[in-house]
Amino acid sequence: MPKSRITNPFKPSAGHLPPVLIGRDIILDDFQEGLDNGSGAPGRLMRITGARGTGKTVMLTEFRRMAEQQGWQTISETASKGMAQRLLEKLRPKKGNLSFSFEPSISVMSMGGSLGGVHYEQSRMPLTLREAMSERLDVLEKRGNGLLVTIDEAQAADRDDMVAIATTVQHLTSEDRNIAFVFAGLPSMASKWLNDDVMTFLRRAQPERLGDVPLTDVSQAFTDTFTSTGMLLEGEALSHATHATAGYPFMIQLVGYHIWRVAKRRHQQEDSITVTIEDAETGVRDALSRLGDTVHGPELDGLSPIDKTYLLAMAQDDGPSSTAAIANRMGKDAQYANMYRMRLIEAQVIEERGYGKVDFAIPYLREYLREHAAYIRMAGGITD
Ligand SMILES: Nc1ncnc2c1ncn2[C@@H]1O[C@H](COP(=O)(O)OP(=O)(O)OP(=O)(O)O)[C@@H](O)[C@H]1O
Numbered sequence: 001m002p003k004s005r006i007t008n009p010f011k012p013s014a015g016h017l018p019p020v021l022i023g024r025d026i027i028l029d030d031f032q033e034g035l036d037n038g039s040g041a042p043g044r045l046m047r048i049t050g051a052r053g054t055g056k057t058v059m060l061t062e063f064r065r066m067a068e069q070q071g072w073q074t075i076s077e078t079a080s081k082g083m084a085q086r087l088l089e090k091l092r093p094k095k096g097n098l099s100f101s102f103e104p105s106i107s108v109m110s111m112g113g114s115l116g117g118v119h120y121e122q123s124r125m126p127l128t129l130r131e132a133m134s135e136r137l138d139v140l141e142k143r144g145n146g147l148l149v150t151i152d153e154a155q156a157a158d159r160d161d162m163v164a165i166a167t168t169v170q171h172l173t174s175e176d177r178n179i180a181f182v183f184a185g186l187p188s189m190a191s192k193w194l195n196d197d198v199m200t201f202l203r204r205a206q207p208e209r210l211g212d213v214p215l216t217d218v219s220q221a222f223t224d225t226f227t228s229t230g231m232l233l234e235g236e237a238l239s240h241a242t243h244a245t246a247g248y249p250f251m252i253q254l255v256g257y258h259i260w261r262v263a264k265r266r267h268q269q270e271d272s273i274t275v276t277i278e279d280a281e282t283g284v285r286d287a288l289s290r291l292g293d294t295v296h297g298p299e300l301d302g303l304s305p306i307d308k309t310y311l312l313a314m315a316q317d318d319g320p321s322s323t324a325a326i327a328n329r330m331g332k333d334a335q336y337a338n339m340y341r342m343r344l345i346e347a348q349v350i351e352e353r354g355y356g357k358v359d360f361a362i363p364y365l366r367e368y369l370r371e372h373a374a375y376i377r378m379a380g381g382i383t384d
């Protein structure tokens with residue numbers, strides 16, 4: 001292949017399959033086992049949680065690929081208003097089939113200026129959905145195949161939609177139908193859905209928490225991916241790149257992408273490219289500034305002013321912070337600060353580090369907070 005045609009192999013954008021899916025063998029095996037072991041196997045009902053950029057969407061994509069490879073049908077949904085309705089439409093794509101055993105009520109939906117659309121009564125939804133999925137399974141099972149349904153961004157789902165889908169899957173599972181169901185979402189999903197009485201069923205889903213991936217695996221993946229495009233990344237440059245990722249999946253793609261880009265530009269005229277430590281350092285700097293724009297900024301936007309005050313108090317330390325010291329800096333008592341500590345742990349923004357200590361769970365958030373402290377205080381109306 002001519003060198004100039006080779007494109008950057010890294011994929012630093014949401015939901016894009018990376019060149020190497022690093023450090024996720026166990027969860028992939030769990031899912032494959034679920035497919036192989038039939039109805040009732042734990043991997044047939046799974047919930048994936050993780051902070052932004054840990055690879056939830058990519059995991060769902062990979063699961064669908066695996067299921068399709070063995071002849072299954074797959075349906076993917078991203079939670080937002082009307083999810084159960086959309087799922088139903090995917091199960092019964094032909095409008096002519098709509099009159100099956102229920103009465104759709106026609107209503108005008110004015111979303112985005114488009115008119116019309118068949119709208120199912122919410123109260124009938126669980127039953128309707130169950131019938132539609134049953135019918136679909138009747139067809140698939142005759143050929144020995146099954147149906148995988150994946151729901152992304154589940155923390156944002158409407159309760160009615162979740163109830164309809166959960167009851168449907170529960171019934172079909174109890175009937176031993178050949179179905180698998182995986183939902184993925186931010187850690188806040190746990191308190192939103194799993195504390196809900198109606199969702200007992202979802203609580204039984206096998207939990208898979210996506211975290212950082214081991215640096216040895218990152219190093220290997222960098223080596224392989226650079227080599228596959230005719231570049232050499234090794235020694236100090238490789239070690240700098242690897243450590244800069246902190247094992248955070250999105251950062252792995254950012255670092256790989258920017259180092260590759262820098263090296264490609266700087267060594268255009270050379271026959272074979274070896275990445276230098278200077279290339280690696282420039283690439284990491286570029287990656288970091290993209291990380292701030294795409295992860296830290298949006299993450300902080302989703303938090304309350306007091307959550308941010310807590311984080312800013314933490315950012316004063318170079319390592320793990322003492323929870324007592326943070327309360328002190330906030331000018332609040334321990335109990336008050338504790339409430340925010342719990343919230344931030346649940347959101348996987350911070351994590352416990354031994355007794356009475358917390359640290360940031362998102363790489364480089366400390367540095368970002370320090371650099372943007374003045375702006376964050378101002379924008380959040382934080383005065384002290
Ligand atoms: N196991 C992995 N190894 C290497 N890169 C990965 C891995 N998982 C995900 N990535 C990369 O990380 C980035 C984020 O992945 P993805 O969009 O799936 O995350 P997410 O958890 O769905 O994030 P969000 O909560 O923002 O939707 C993508 O660029 C993807 O290519």
Ligand SMILES: [Mg+2]
Binds near residue numbers: 014015
């Ligand atoms: Mg996602």
